[in-house]
Amino acid sequence: MNPRSVLLIAWLTLMWVTLWGDVSAGTVLGGFLVATAIALAVPPRHPEEGTYVHPWGTVKFVAFVAWSLVVSTFDVAVTVVAPRNRIRSGIVAVPLRGVSDGVTTAVANSITLTPGTLTVEVATEPTTVVYVHNLSVDDPAGMRADILHLEALAIHAFGSAADIAALRRESAVAEEEAP
Numbered sequence: 001m002n003p004r005s006v007l008l009i010a011w012l013t014l015m016w017v018t019l020w021g022d023v024s025a026g027t028v029l030g031g032f033l034v035a036t037a038i039a040l041a042v043p044p045r046h047p048e049e050g051t052y053v054h055p056w057g058t059v060k061f062v063a064f065v066a067w068s069l070v071v072s073t074f075d076v077a078v079t080v081v082a083p084r085n086r087i088r089s090g091i092v093a094v095p096l097r098g099v100s101d102g103v104t105t106a107v108a109n110s111i112t113l114t115p116g117t118l119t120v121e122v123a124t125e126p127t128t129v130v131y132v133h134n135l136s137v138d139d140p141a142g143m144r145a146d147i148l149h150l151e152a153l154a155i156h157a158f159g160s161a162a163d164i165a166a167l168r169r170e171s172a173v174a175e176e177e178a179p
Helices: 003-020 025-043 055-081 103-115 140-158 163-179
Strands: 090-095 117-125 129-134
Touching: 003 025, 055 103, 055 140, 055 163, 090 140, 103 117, 103 140, 129 140, 140 163
Parallel strands: none
Antiparallel strands: 090 129, 117 129
């Protein structure tokens, strides 16, 4: 077993114990067995070999999606309780970087999971574009920016080292061009 697998098993076991909130021998052993099964089923690869799960990036991605769920659930509830013809639904096309199918799937599924939004289609030719239906499309540019931020978080969570480096270069260029 390579060092990455050992680290993955240790991290997953720690997460298991933390989520259970009990540091008993049974919880640790159960977490270790589940973590070992996961590490054997989905062995970690070297970042240069393709998609990889980056623990800290994954935590930030999951936290952002969880916060988006809370905010959008509140927004949908307010819209339903006090409709006053404020509903301006529509479909917005958002061009993605298209770094990998895994990252694109994570973004599309996270969008669909969020109340009030739905991924209608993902086109991959000639470039990757996700078409998103939103219950409230008052600011399409802001919606695109939010989805591109979600994609950046997904790249930091699940992208290859080359994808992350490209994203950092793109961010640096955007900062230089900003007034």
